[in-house]
Amino acid sequence: MTWFLSMPIPAQVLLIIGTVASLILAVLIVYFVLKGVGYLIYYILKGVYLLLKGIFVGLYKLFEEIYYDISGKPKPVKKAPSSEEQKVNPPQTYVEPEIIKPVLKQVEIVQPNAVYCSECGSQYTEKMLEQLAETGIAFCVYCGKGYKANLVEA
Numbered sequence: 424m425t426w427f428l429s430m431p432i433p434a435q436v437l438l439i440i441g442t443v444a445s446l447i448l449a450v451l452i453v454y455f456v457l458k459g460v461g462y463l464i465y466y467i468l469k470g471v472y473l474l475l476k477g478i479f480v481g482l483y484k485l486f487e488e489i490y491y492d493i494s495g496k497p498k499p500v501k502k503a504p505s506s507e508e509q510k511v512n513p514p515q516t517y518v519e520p521e522i523i524k525p526v527l528k529q530v531e532i533v534q535p536n537a538v539y540c541s542e543c544g545s546q547y548t549e550k551m552l553e554q555l556a557e558t559g560i561a562f563c564v565y566c567g568k569g570y571k572a573n574l575v576e577a
Contacts, residue, residue, distance in 0.1 A: 542568040 427435065491498045538547050543566040547555075554561040559572040 540566060540568060540570075542566045 427438070430438070538552070539545070540547065540563040542563060545563070545565045547561075548564055551561045551564065555570065555572045560569065561572075562569045
């Protein structure tokens, strides 16, 4: 004890703080180690329980099937829920479907000799050109842009 008292005051304070910190750290380490061991034991036992439960339920179902196959008895059918249980169901809420209004396609007027789509830049297909020549209206097969031919009569 004389060695402690012979030290200067700041060294004594630092030694006390260091000792307390070491004790707190040791307690924390012991706490977390015990907590980890507890979790480890818990999850090992839980896994073993679920494993054994699965094995025994499987064996029960297997022997039940074997019993019904050997005895020739029909397997009992589970009853449908009774009408009383069906009445207990919570009322279903009716959700009104959202009305979707059809979008009118915009049609652009083009010259009858146009060969490229102004929207996507792809070349008109033969079918599009025939449609433009016959009815005067066609839609691009790539982007869906509508075109109306401005027929020029000579």
